[in-house]
Amino acid sequence: MAGKYAARSARAIMAVLAAGVALYSLRYSGVIVDSWLDVDPKIRAVITQVPIQALMHMLVAPVALLLGPLQFFPGIRAKYPQAHRWSGRVYVAACVVAGTGGLATSLYASGGPVAGFGFGILAVLWIGTTLGAWRAAVQRQFALHRLLMRFSYAMTFGAVTLRLQIPIGLALGFPSYSAMSVWLAYTSWIPNLIVVALYSMTQALRRPAAPATA
Numbered sequence: 001m002a003g004k005y006a007a008r009s010a011r012a013i014m015a016v017l018a019a020g021v022a023l024y025s026l027r028y029s030g031v032i033v034d035s036w037l038d039v040d041p042k043i044r045a046v047i048t049q050v051p052i053q054a055l056m057h058m059l060v061a062p063v064a065l066l067l068g069p070l071q072f073f074p075g076i077r078a079k080y081p082q083a084h085r086w087s088g089r090v091y092v093a094a095c096v097v098a099g100t101g102g103l104a105t106s107l108y109a110s111g112g113p114v115a116g117f118g119f120g121i122l123a124v125l126w127i128g129t130t131l132g133a134w135r136a137a138v139q140r141q142f143a144l145h146r147l148l149m150r151f152s153y154a155m156t157f158g159a160v161t162l163r164l165q166i167p168i169g170l171a172l173g174f175p176s177y178s179a180m181s182v183w184l185a186y187t188s189w190i191p192n193l194i195v196v197a198l199y200s201m202t203q204a205l206r207r208p209a210a211p212a213t214a
């Protein structure tokens with residue numbers, strides 16, 4: 001009972017944080033009409049260099065961030081299976097489009113090549129894991145689908161963990177986002193993957209073993 005309550009609370013917190021970051025990212029739509037309100041000057045320079053790729057990433061990734069948490073609520077999934085399927089398809093499409101944009105943008109990352117390399121690996125893993133999760137659902141391998149979608153969203157949620165880590169970086173003495181992004185390009189998503197791996201292992205251990213067949 002307490003475990004169920006904790007899981008539900010964790011999902012709700014995840015959804016609220018994701019919605020906050022996704023809505024805040026909407027400011028990038030102003031760039032289309034040349035409004036740069038609250039856009040970091042170094043990120044502005046990246047967008048100016050590769051506007052299509054950067055905006056394809058910055059405006060589509062929030063869709064994945066927003067939709068993801070809804071997919072994990074078992075109640076919604078059971079009650080509205082058709083909505084789960086359609087929202088899942090939009091999630092996958094958003095990850096592929098935003099991941100491709102992110103990969104192209106990583107070559108121009110404001111934090112330089114080490115940051116770009118971290119974001120680049122993330123983009124490749126994000127696209128691959130999400131497509132693998134989708135394929136597993138189509139093939140009705142639901143245990144694998146659930147596992148891969150957990151990993152996919154752990155990477156999507158990197159957008160939130162990255163922004164939660166910025167104040168920590170500033171407190172540690174980094175002068176700006178771009179200066180700390182050499183670290184953030186790795187610390188924003190690797191711990192999320194570790195948490196999901198540990199959670200999935202404990203879930204697997206808790207599950208009763210299948211009866212042995214002769």
Ligand code: HEM
Nearest residue numbers: 025058061062102105106109110111119122123155156159
């Ligand atoms: C999971 C795979 C992701 C990859 C590979 C990725 C990659 C990148 C890259 C390379 C940049 C440019 C950073 C720089 O120049 O320093 C960037 C910035 C940005 N990304 Fe992502 N990203 C991912 C996920 C997301 C998600 C899920 C969102 C949803 C909100 C998002 C929203 C943004 C925004 C708004 C920026 C502009 C910088 C900022 O406002 O902090 N990204 N991303």
